[in-house]
Amino acid sequence: MPLSKLNKEQLQAATAPLGHNLVIASAGTGKTSTIVGRIAYLLEEGIKPEEILLLTFTNKAAAEMKERVARVIPSAKNIEAGTFHSVSYRWLKKLNKNITLKTPKDLKILFKSIYDKRDFSRLGIEEKPYSANYLFDLYSLYLNSNAPSFEEWLLQKAPSHEPYALIYEDIFDEYENIKKEHNLVDFNSLLIEMTNHLKNGIENPYREVLVDEYQDTNPLQNELIESVKQEGLFCVGDYDQSIYAFNGADISIISTFDKRYENAKVFTLKKNYRSYGEILDIANRVIKNNPRIYPKTLEVTRGYSGEYPKVLMYNDTFEEYRDIASRILTSTTKREEIAILFRNNSSADAIEAMLREKGIECKRKGGMSFFDSREIKITLDLLTFLINPKDIMAFIHIFEYAKGVGSAIAGEIFEALMTLGDGDAIKGFLNPDTSKKVFTKKRTSYQLGLFDDFVTLGSVSKFVNLGFDEEFLANPILRHPKLSIEGAEFLHNFYQFLKRIKRFKNPQAIFNELINSKIFDHIISNIAKERAKDKNGKIDEERYHEAKEKIKNKVKILGNLLKNYSDLERFLNAMVLGASEMSEGSGVNLLTVHASKGLEFEEVYIVDMMEGRFPNIKLSKPAGGIEEERRLFYVAVTRAKDRLFFALAKNDRIKNITYEPSRFLKEAGYKV
Ligand SMILES: Nc1ncnc2c1ncn2[C@@H]1O[C@H](COP(=O)(O)OP(=O)(O)OP(=O)(O)O)[C@@H](O)[C@H]1O
Numbered sequence: 001m002p003l004s005k006l007n008k009e010q011l012q013a014a015t016a017p018l019g020h021n022l023v024i025a026s027a028g029t030g031k032t033s034t035i036v037g038r039i040a041y042l043l044e045e046g047i048k049p050e051e052i053l054l055l056t057f058t059n060k061a062a063a064e065m066k067e068r069v070a071r072v073i074p075s076a077k078n079i080e081a082g083t084f085h086s087v088s089y090r091w092l093k094k095l096n097k098n099i100t101l102k103t104p105k106d107l108k109i110l111f112k113s114i115y116d117k118r119d120f121s122r123l124g125i126e127e128k129p130y131s132a133n134y135l136f137d138l139y140s141l142y143l144n145s146n147a148p149s150f151e152e153w154l155l156q157k158a159p160s161h162e163p164y165a166l167i168y169e170d171i172f173d174e175y176e177n178i179k180k181e182h183n184l185v186d187f188n189s190l191l192i193e194m195t196n197h198l199k200n201g202i203e204n205p206y207r208e209v210l211v212d213e214y215q216d217t218n219p220l221q222n223e224l225i226e227s228v229k230q231e232g233l234f235c236v237g238d239y240d241q242s243i244y245a246f247n248g249a250d251i252s253i254i255s256t257f258d259k260r261y262e263n264a265k266v267f268t269l270k271k272n273y274r275s276y277g278e279i280l281d282i283a284n285r286v287i288k289n290n291p292r293i294y295p296k297t298l299e300v301t302r303g304y305s306g307e308y309p310k311v312l313m314y315n316d317t318f319e320e321y322r323d324i325a326s327r328i329l330t331s332t333t334k335r336e337e338i339a340i341l342f343r344n345n346s347s348a349d350a351i352e353a354m355l356r357e358k359g360i361e362c363k364r365k366g367g368m369s370f371f372d373s374r375e376i377k378i379t380l381d382l383l384t385f386l387i388n389p390k391d392i393m394a395f396i397h398i399f400e401y402a403k404g405v406g407s408a409i410a411g412e413i414f415e416a417l418m419t420l421g422d423g424d425a426i427k428g429f430l431n432p433d434t435s436k437k438v439f440t441k442k443r444t445s446y447q448l449g450l451f452d453d454f455v456t457l458g459s460v461s462k463f464v465n466l467g468f469d470e471e472f473l474a475n476p477i478l479r480h481p482k483l484s485i486e487g488a489e490f491l492h493n494f495y496q497f498l499k500r501i502k503r504f505k506n507p508q509a510i511f512n513e514l515i516n517s518k519i520f521d522h523i524i525s526n527i528a529k530e531r532a533k534d535k536n537g538k539i540d541e542e543r544y545h546e547a548k549e550k551i552k553n554k555v556k557i558l559g560n561l562l563k564n565y566s567d568l569e570r571f572l573n574a575m576v577l578g579a580s581e582m583s584e585g586s587g588v589n590l591l592t593v594h595a596s597k598g599l600e601f602e603e604v605y606i607v608d609m610m611e612g613r614f615p616n617i618k619l620s621k622p623a624g625g626i627e628e629e630r631r632l633f634y635v636a637v638t639r640a641k642d643r644l645f646f647a648l649a650k651n652d653r654i655k656n657i658t659y660e661p662s663r664f665l666k667e668a669g670y671k672v
Contacts, residue, residue: 002040002072006033013267014038018208018232020261022254024239026298027283027638028274028600031236032061035210036068038234042208043073053206053228054081055221057213059577061598065212080206084221085187086577088194092185095197101576102184106393109407110184111136113396114174116408118167127160129167139172182390191220198227208232213598214257215242216249233261239293240634243594246619255293270299272638274600277304279644282668283637289667290627309644311670313661317347317608320649321354324605328588329358333643337602339589341636343614343629347607348590361587365595371575374527375551379558380575382514386501387569389426390418401523402491404484412439413491416477429475429495430502438476463488469496493519507568511559515552524551593636604640606633609648610659633664648672 006014010030013023014037025031035054042052056062062081069076080087092099102110115132130138142153150172151165161168178184185193198204209230211217214237217225225233235257242251258264272280277300284298314320328338340351340362348364355362371377378397385394392414399410414425416438421428458481460473466488472478472495478488497517504510514520528551532544565571589601608614615629637644646665651658661672 002033002037002069003044006030006037007271009267009269009271010034010037013269015041016234016265016267020257020264021232021234021267022214022257022264023234023236023267023269024294024296025236025269026238026272026296027241027634028272029269029298030271030273031212031238031269032065032068034269035212035234035236036065038210039065039069039076039079040073042232043069043076047207049075049078050080050205051207052079053087053209053230054079055084055087055209055211055225056081057083057216057598059083059086059574061212083577084224085190088190088224089573089577091194091197092190095202099183099185100388100391101190101573102186102393103576104186106397107179107184107186108133108136109396110178110393111139111171111175113392113407113411114171114178116406117411118171120164120167123163125163127163129164130161135168135171139175178392182392184393188220191224195220195224195227198224198229204228206230208234211235211237213237213241215239215251215254216244217253218244218248219250219253220248222250222253238296240287240290240296240631241597243597243628243632243635245628251293266294268294268296270297271301272298273301274641275638276300276302276307276642278308279637279640282309282644283634285669286630286637286664286667287634290630305642307643309640309646311609311665311672312645312647313672314647314649316651316653317350317649318354318653320607320647321347321351324351324607324645324647325354325358325360327605327645328355328360331603333603335361335587336589338605339591339596339599339601339603339639340605340607341591341593341596341639342607343593343616343632344608344619345592347613348592351607352590355588355590362590363587364590373554375524375554376558378523378527379514379520379555380572382520383510383568384572386426386510387572389421389424395425398494398523399487399490401526403486405487405490409480409482409487413477413480413483416480420476426498428477429498432475432477434474434476436476439480458483466492468492490519490522493517493522507562507565507571508559510568511562515555515559524548524555527551593632596639597635600639600641602641603643603645604636605645605647606636607647609646609662609665611662612657612659614662615664630664646670 003011003014007030010033013021014034023031023034025034039052039054043049054062054065056065059082062083066076066079066081080090082090089099089101112132115135120129142150150169154161154165154168206228207230209225209228209232211225211234214235216237235254237254239251239254242249242254245251258266280298280300312320312323314323324340328335331338342348342351352362352364378401381394381397384391385398388394392411395414396407396410399405399413400407402410405413417425417428419428419436419438420432420434422433458479460478462485463473463478466485468488469492472492475495477491497514497519500517501510501513504513525548528544528547529539531547532539532541534540561575562571565574591599606614614633615626617626617629648661648665649659665672
């Protein structure tokens with residue numbers, strides 16, 4: 001039974017009456033077990049599963065907790081659980097079926113396609129305009145600044161850009177309109193929209209909201225929690241593990257809990273079940289240099305191992321990483337139970353290379369390698385377009401692989417397809433309404449950088465001998481004045497693919513059709529060629545075939561994930577929401593300290609323990625400063641169960657930097 005396994009302090013918290021309860025839990029003291037126990041308690045008390053909302057930092061954590069309760073109380077699988085984003089997404093989906101979730105990267109592509117329609121050069125102004133990327137970031141900064149108008153805000157920041165202000169604003173307007181028209185939603189607006197609905201009195205069934213990792217809540221999330229207006233709020237967190245200030249997490253949310261809620265109860269969990277005493281002593285000694293918000297300590301339950309965590313010192317970082325790899329090679333600990341933790345992402349590649357050199361398998365969390373790879377992105381885009389033929393970004397992404405079709409032309413072809421298909425771009429391909437006019441002269445405005453491009457339509461005569469289907473040859477999209485032969489061929493391949501796929505409904509069947517299609521082969525050949533180019537730009541045949549094989553294997557991983565889903569849309573959204581939780585491969589864990597949150601390993605190496613690297617004040621200065629760095633150190637140390645090593649180097653040969661040992665080692669009592 002979940003409750004019978006709890007110790008006294010955990011049980012007290014888990015069985016607290018409905019109200020405002022905060023559980024301050026030190027590292028490794030069983031937060032998960034306490035939440036699991038709490039859910040079991042609520043269900044036993046007669047609260048219905050639908051009346052419980054569990055908010056966690058990752059969807060994986062939510063699923064695990066639900067599963068643990070469900071083993072004893074099967075109805076627990078009906079409680080609503082997940083990250084703030086996925087829960088809001090599901091709510092909004094229930095209210096409005098047409099939401100398409102987009103990552104900031106995707107939205108940047110859309111933004112660029114709008115930007116590229118403007119011709120700044122014809123204005124003849126000496127000052128260069130901002131790039132699309134820069135302008136996108138600037139726009140987001142402006143939105144967060146609460147300034148009344150963009151023009152005023154820009155004039156203060158960069159007066160020399162005044163002549164472009166109108167054009168920039170026009171780009172923003174068009175961008176916002178398209179987002180609205182296609183129901184595109186980014187991560188932040190998910191939370192904002194949901195909070196607004198809740199504030200406007202939309203009904204919600206929740207009697208208790210449970211929040212895990214409460215120390216990393218940001219003001220937007222907090223507003224959402226407060227808008228649910230529940231009887232019970234059960235928050236679990238550790239202020240010493242608040243490490244997401246750079247992402248907007250606000251430690252004062254946890255520290256003012258007992259002041260914001262009348263009759264709030266604060267419980268503390270002290271007994272650490274994870275680590276040996278020597279490891280906890282180091283964590284305690286360092287963290288006590290930070291302000292203590294609520295009283296708390298870490299009590300050792302596993303006793304002392306008799307082995308004090310070692311400091312490994314090297315001349316340079318190469319030597320450091322190589323020696324760690326050698327140690328791991330001879331370690332008897334299971335590879336999955338070993339973690340190398342680093343403060344700076346930039347350390348990861350060199351460490352990975354050293355491990356691979358010694359034939360040690362390793363995996364990196366955070367999705368950088370898997371979900372950011374071009375082959376995975378394009379596969380997801382192709383599937384996205386199939387289920388949402390209104391998705392302009394997926395379309396533009398796909399056409400990045402068509403020679404001679406830039407994002408502006410792709411955007412225009414997409415608009416034409418939407419017109420021809422009455423708001424459905426696939427219909428625009430397969431059954432166009434040819435009575436509709438496309439590529440007609442649009443807005444022309446010298447001041448806004450828009451010039452009349454579509455005065456004359458292109459002729460299709462250059463495409464007649466390419467073996468296109470008759471039906472397709474009659475499609476007005478081929479009359480785009482700037483469409484190249486390669487571009488038209490790509491469109492034709494795409495058309496044929498859409499025609500074929502029309503018959504399939506089953507996600508697995510669609511996926512198989514996709515990866516065996518001509519268009520897909522064209523795309524992955526393209527990617528493989530890029531990867532097989534030598535220094536002179538020539539393609540190495542052997543490397544090309546190898547690269548293509550690797551791409552196919554990677555895409556197969558995605559196919560395996562898809563097997564768990566009977567609905568393609570759910571699968572795609574899970575991929576957007578959960579990308580950062582995925583890790584690829586097996587073996588030794590290579591993790592940033594941030595990504596190691598909540599995990600535990602038998603053997604841990606914390607590398608680059610040098611001033612400037614860890615702590616890295618430059619990284620944390622805008623938000624959390626040295627206290628945040630110290631919390632990161634605390635998180636890193638408390639991941640270790642049995643053995644812990646600190647590694648540091650005196651020099652970085654490549655960057656030509658000399659380092660001093662980290663102040664945290666000194667605070668821990670080491671004479672370095
Ligand atoms: N009452 C208990 N008796 C024995 N072991 C326990 C008990 N509660 C938790 N544990 C064990 O302690 C370890 C740490 O638990 P958990 O991962 O929930 O800690 P946590 O508080 O979330 O840690 P952190 O904040 O550092 O990630 C786990 O291995 C868990 O199985």
